[in-house]
Amino acid sequence: MIQFQLNGKQVSANVRPGTTLLDFLRDKGYFSVKYGSDKGETGADTILVDGNMMNASLMLIHTVSGKNIETVESFAHGQDVHPLQDSFIEEGAIQCGYCTPGMVLAIESLAREKDNPNESDVKDVLAGVYCRCTGYVKPVKAAMNYLATGEPK
Amino acid sequence: MKYFAPKSLEELKDLFLSNHDLNILAGGTDVLPRWQDNPSLKLDVLVDIKKIPELIGIKESETDIKIGALTTVQDLKKSDIIKKHFSSIYEATCQFAGVQIRHRATIAGNICNASPAGDLLPGLYVHNAVIQISGLKGERVVPIHQFITGVGKTILESDEIVVGIVIPKSSIKSLFYKLGLRQSMAISVVNFAIAYEIDENNNWKSLQIAAGSVAPTVIYLKTFTDALFSGSDVDESIQLVDDEISPIDDIRATASYRSKVIKNVLMHIIKEIYVR
Incomplete structure (x- = not known):
């Protein structure tokens, strides 16, 4: 039996060893965490583990025992979205949306870790989200707007 | 499949004693894709060594720096000690994959994966890093260039693990260069590290590439550096690099491109160092 925190709730799971965190989360309905590849190349599978960005496809569920996992499911409540998500919407930093949850988590982890992050910090954390039909400019703008004020522009 | 997460080296050794075929998992960023690419692999016993605290962290002594085997690339990047003493290793961490992978990937994993393109390796080679190994037969210590023996091959026995990396402190300066097909999330087409000292008369005091x-x-370009050291002109001696390297064609680049680009960039950077 593995126990960990998932979006603030204690979870106990009896899972076959070898199961990835990605498969577990999607199986439980956390569809914001996407399959991009088995190799962590796309970043569409980004989650936060104890506040740090990681690839869910590159982690076995057994290794997260005792950890605190966050997905964007904890950010929005129905239509009531997080200011960072709102900033992405306002800036139009969304196309197919497949990778957007990963980008939102990347920016949020940066906001928590660093005071006054600059554009190069933003590009550094977004670099691992390589799934990019949204493009390269608007997510950076959306992030900078949010980081400057804590609100969308 | 059985899963174990030993909490100490002692517990790990007990596992080595009671099981024959352990699959050791550190950060998993290389191992998991390999397993997923080969569904036929039999993975009976999985051992997650990331729960062994004694294998994590960076310690500084008067003469050297000891890096725990499971220290992540992100922790290396954030370490003031690494940045101060080993620029080439620090620079490699900045160009290493993306933040997600840097949070998982470990220094020993990058070494044991033994990829010719491993980004931490050139810096470790030019700073003469030494690999600390622990196993059922005891402990041993081996220089990194003797530890890695081929593509994906090391001298590590099946009942041994890497416990740490020791790098001597010195006044040597170093830098890292990576050519990838894009800025991040790229496997190197060519990478190298240069460690050097220049005396007051603008002569090489030491040089390693x-x-x-x-x-x-990863290889030392010894013939080339020997030529530079004995005062030969860079433009001439750069051709010696071709005798030392044996690049191949792969999906990222051709052998002939690799040969041309490493000579061009090396020449450029060596000249820049002279001017500094």
């Missing part, structure tokens, strides 16, 4: 992705392992 280690290059990756141009041979089955």
